[in-house]
Amino acid sequence: MYRALYRKWRPRVFSDMSGQNHITSTLQNAVMMERLSHAYLFTGSRGTGKTTCAKILAKVVNCLSPEDGNPCNKCEICLGIDSGAVLDVTEIDAASNNGVDNIRDLCEGTSFNPSVAKKRVYIIDEVHMLSAGAFNALLKTLEEPPDYVLFILATTEVHKIPSTILSRCQRFDFRRIPAQDIADRLMFVAKQEQIELEEEAALLISRVADGSLRDALSLLDQCASSADKVTVLDVSEVAGLLGKDYLFELSSAINNSDTSKALHILDTLHNTSCDMERLIAELVNHFRNIIITKTAQSPEALIVCTPEELDKLKDTASKFTYASLLSISEELCFAGDKLRYSAFQRAYTEALIMRLCTPALQESNSALLRRIADLERDIKLIKSGADFNGKKEEKALLDTEDKASTDDIIYNPQPQSKEEKIQEKPEREACDLKTGKATEEEKENEVKNQPDEDACPLANWADVLSEILQTSKPLYGSLVGSSCELKGNLAIIKTKNNAFEMLVLQQDNASAVSDAIYKITGKRLKPTPLRTMTQDTSFDENPLETFIERIRATDIELTIKE
Structure with missing residues (x-):
C-alpha cells in the first residue's frame, strides 16, 4: 500500500532531522549521560519536527540497544513503538482530549509501572488546547511524576501555556528549517523515490513550504503525481503560484504609475483562476525581496532566489525610492488582512492596485510621513523667525529628502539659481542699450x-x-x-x-x-x-x-x- 512521502520519510533517528542540530545534539548527550528530565516542552511552527523528535526520544529511552544516543530501530521495543503496539508510549491530541476528565485518567495511569518498556512516555500534542481545569489537573503529576514516567509536550502556541507548566519543563524551541536544508532533503528523497526533480523546483518548493519540511514533502508528492519530471512550472501550477514574470511586470507598472497595464495584468491572473489572497501574499514577499536587495549588502544571504532572479531584483530595486517601497509594503500588508474577509476580492484588489499606482491616493502612515516631513520643516522656519512664504534659500537647506518624496506636499518651489539670474541681467541690460525700450516681461512686471x-x-x-x-x-x-x-x-x-x-x-x-x-x-x-x-x-x-x-x-x- 502506498504511503505519503512525509510519512514514509519521517526521520527515525536524531541525525536524520534537518535544521534542528541545537536540539538533537542536546537530547543525544542527555540520553548517553543518562541525565534525562521528567518533562520536555517542544515548541515551534508547524512541520519543524516536534512530534517526530518526541517519538524518537520515546524510542531511545526505551530502546534495548541504543547507538550513540539514537534508537536502533531494530529491537522489538522500537518496532512496537513505530507500529503502536507498545502501550507504554501514549500519544494524545489535546485538541480533542482537552477536558479535566481526560487528563485525570492520564494521571491515574501514571501510577502503574510500564508493562514492557523501561519508561511510560506520554506525548501530548497541541498541549495549548487544554482547558484551564485540565492544566490544573496535570500540574501536580507533572511536577513530581514517578521515576519511570516521561512527559513530552508539543505546541505551536507556547504563549497560551500557563507559566506554572512552563517552569516544570525543559523547553526546546524548534526553528523554521532553512530553505536550503529543505531543498537538500527534497533532492535526497526524490533520488530515493526515483523522481526527476529540478534543483530550482526543489528551491521553489522549499520557499513555498515556509520552513515546514512536512509541507514540502507533501507538495513534492503532489507534483510527482502530475508529471514525470518536476519543474518550476509544475510547482507553480500545483501550488497556485504566480510566475516571476508577472510579479516583475506588476512592480514595474506600479513604479511607472501605469494603472492600465497593472489592471490588465490583474485581469489576466484572475482569468487563470489566480487566488487574490495568494497574489497579495506573493506581492508582499516580492517587495520584501526588493527592499532587502536595495538595503542589504549581501541580499543573497537573506532571500531565497536564483542568481538570475537576484539580478532582476537589483535592477527593479534601483528604480524605487526607499519611501515608496516602504509605503507599498505597508499597503500590501494591511490589504492582506482585509482581503480575507472581503466578499468582493477582485474589486478590492483592483482598488488596491490603483492606490499603489497613484501615490496621491495612498492613505498609509508612510505615505503621510512624506507630507508631515515638509510641514515640520516649515514649522522650523516659523520658530526661527524666518519668512514662512519667502525664504526659499532656507527651505532649500532644510530639504534633505529627494524630490520624489515631496512632489505632492503643500508646495515645492523651484527658485532660479544665482547663475541664471546673473546671466539674465546682462542680457536685459544689453537689450536696453540697443533698443532703449523695456521688454514685454518688464512691462508686465510694472x-x-x-x-x-x-x-x-x-x-x-x-x-x-x-x-x-x-x-x-x-x-x-x-x-x-x-x-x-x-x-x-x-x-x-x-x-x-x-x-x-x-x-x-x-x-x-x-x-x-x-x-x-x-x-x-x-x-x-x-x-x-x-x-x-x-x-x-x-x-x-x-x-x-x-x-x-x-x-x-x-x-x-x-x-x-x-
Whole structure:
C-alpha cells in the first residue's frame, strides 16, 4: 500500500532531522549521560519536527540497544513503538482530549509501572488546547511524576501555556528549517523515490513550504503525481503560484504609475483562476525581496532566489525610492488582512492596485510621513523667525529628502539659481542699450507690481479657486486668502503668499490657473501675481495662522491644543 512521502520519510533517528542540530545534539548527550528530565516542552511552527523528535526520544529511552544516543530501530521495543503496539508510549491530541476528565485518567495511569518498556512516555500534542481545569489537573503529576514516567509536550502556541507548566519543563524551541536544508532533503528523497526533480523546483518548493519540511514533502508528492519530471512550472501550477514574470511586470507598472497595464495584468491572473489572497501574499514577499536587495549588502544571504532572479531584483530595486517601497509594503500588508474577509476580492484588489499606482491616493502612515516631513520643516522656519512664504534659500537647506518624496506636499518651489539670474541681467541690460525700450516681461512686471484703478475685480474668484483645488492642492494652498482683478488679457492675482509667485512660473501651474479662469469666465487670461507687501516689510498677521490655514487646505487632519 502506498504511503505519503512525509510519512514514509519521517526521520527515525536524531541525525536524520534537518535544521534542528541545537536540539538533537542536546537530547543525544542527555540520553548517553543518562541525565534525562521528567518533562520536555517542544515548541515551534508547524512541520519543524516536534512530534517526530518526541517519538524518537520515546524510542531511545526505551530502546534495548541504543547507538550513540539514537534508537536502533531494530529491537522489538522500537518496532512496537513505530507500529503502536507498545502501550507504554501514549500519544494524545489535546485538541480533542482537552477536558479535566481526560487528563485525570492520564494521571491515574501514571501510577502503574510500564508493562514492557523501561519508561511510560506520554506525548501530548497541541498541549495549548487544554482547558484551564485540565492544566490544573496535570500540574501536580507533572511536577513530581514517578521515576519511570516521561512527559513530552508539543505546541505551536507556547504563549497560551500557563507559566506554572512552563517552569516544570525543559523547553526546546524548534526553528523554521532553512530553505536550503529543505531543498537538500527534497533532492535526497526524490533520488530515493526515483523522481526527476529540478534543483530550482526543489528551491521553489522549499520557499513555498515556509520552513515546514512536512509541507514540502507533501507538495513534492503532489507534483510527482502530475508529471514525470518536476519543474518550476509544475510547482507553480500545483501550488497556485504566480510566475516571476508577472510579479516583475506588476512592480514595474506600479513604479511607472501605469494603472492600465497593472489592471490588465490583474485581469489576466484572475482569468487563470489566480487566488487574490495568494497574489497579495506573493506581492508582499516580492517587495520584501526588493527592499532587502536595495538595503542589504549581501541580499543573497537573506532571500531565497536564483542568481538570475537576484539580478532582476537589483535592477527593479534601483528604480524605487526607499519611501515608496516602504509605503507599498505597508499597503500590501494591511490589504492582506482585509482581503480575507472581503466578499468582493477582485474589486478590492483592483482598488488596491490603483492606490499603489497613484501615490496621491495612498492613505498609509508612510505615505503621510512624506507630507508631515515638509510641514515640520516649515514649522522650523516659523520658530526661527524666518519668512514662512519667502525664504526659499532656507527651505532649500532644510530639504534633505529627494524630490520624489515631496512632489505632492503643500508646495515645492523651484527658485532660479544665482547663475541664471546673473546671466539674465546682462542680457536685459544689453537689450536696453540697443533698443532703449523695456521688454514685454518688464512691462508686465510694472503692471503687476502696482495697483491699477482701471482693473475690475473678478466676482467669481471663489469658483475659480474651487476649480484649482480639483487640479492642484499645492497651488490652491498658495492662493488661500487671495483676490483677483482683470485688466486687458491679464488676471492680476493679489496674494501675500510668495509661494504662488514661484509656482506660477511653472508652465503647468500657469496653465492650471488660466484653464480654471476660462472655465468660469469664458476668457483666456494670463495669470500674473501682484505682491501686496514687499519682503522688507514684516507680517501684519501671525505666520503660524497662515501656516494653519494652508494645512487646512489639504487633507491632513489638524488638531490645535491650547
